[in-house]
Amino acid sequence: MIIDIDRVLGPIPGDDVASADEKGLVAELDRHRIDLACVVHSHALFYDPAVRPPRVASDRLVRVPVLVPGPLGTGGTSAGQARLVRLCPSEHRFALTGPHCLALAGDLADQGTAVLLGWESATFDEIHRLATRHPRLRLILIGTGYRSLRELADLMDAHPRIGVDTATLNGHQSVEWLVRRYGARRVWFGTGAPISDDAGPRFQLDHLDLPDADVALIAGGNARALLKLDHEGR
Template sequence: MTVVVDINRTLGPLPHDDVPTRDEAGLVAELDRLRIDTACVIHSYAVHGDPRDGNEQLDLVGDRRLRPVPVLVPGPLGTGPWAGGAPLVRLCPRQHGWSVTGPHARELLAELAAGGTAVLLSWDEVTAGELHLLAAAPPTPRIVLTGTGYRALRELAELLEAHPSLYVDTSTLCGHRQVEWIAERYGAHRVLFGTGAPVTDDAGPRYLLDTLDLPPDDAALIAGGNALRLLGGGP
């Protein structure tokens, strides 16, 4: 039986919308509705407010299907020294006003790489040039790019071709055979199922997962196998 893991979910209220996933019970109900086995979740407070407050909210999550993803900010005004313990974190440099290529960021990224921790990084939080600099200057953690979309495909293809440490989620890869093209060209092991919900639609990516025109083994990797390997610290 194929395991479905949403690598890119948000728990908590949104400032611009009333969402069913504003609390834990609502999010679990949505996972049940869409037949998603587990989800990697950030808290909305960590993005739209103080990351420390949002990360503390994740400590209150009780359902084991929800895997906490802390949001980190480097430097003396950030979230503090990284103590490890999470296989996946999220970075929001533009939203939180810090440089992804600065010395504090480089120190944090090196610590994450040394600990085997992967990073979620939204396409609108960074430029393609910054990503090239990051990925070309090891040690660099594995980075899952989210929210790429069709307008980013040329730059995304160049990045995936040049840097094997970069991966992509399916949250906005909704064009005709976009997921299949990336999987066939760069390997299914570099594509992870993610919805970006509730900021972006969850039903579309979930339907796309059921209709992928790929070998069953590749589809299973995208559905959850790749995420489970990432969360387990594997290669």
């Protein structure tokens, strides 16, 4: 099973995308042979996370809430039973290591909820401080890229609960190097589409120079366990 951990549903400013609605997004998943996608709604990403986006009807799409901490934010309870949420400190102008976000991160760690965090949305020091304060919080860093590998290695060496998605890890053998050093359970298939390309990461997944068991974890095994899909009979 192939699960895209990092995808956007809805219209994108300045671009006409096929995934502007559910029907178009599901067609894109079919085209790339992706079974399931964890989706952030573009309204929450680019506009106001406090306004609940339209309900996701397709059983191939898992809604990922965007949370903003503090009295002017979404409120921690807006995550509901979500197993995966996203924090966007740069985009929504809050401090990742401020008191409100640290409190929210502690609640998420206690609930076993994982967090998607964009590499460009926070600084190295902020990510390090957050992971140090809440070592049980699972952070999945997205949009890292090959230029970030040295900094990424610093963080992953220091914090066993930090993982990474494959969306922009397109340097030669970058994914293989990460898996051999940290294990496949810390690497997740993601595309970041339609903001970034989905065909490249999907092609890369089919050609990873890794054991089949490791590829299966990256492709969807890690996400299945996180989302508890196996317990729901999927």
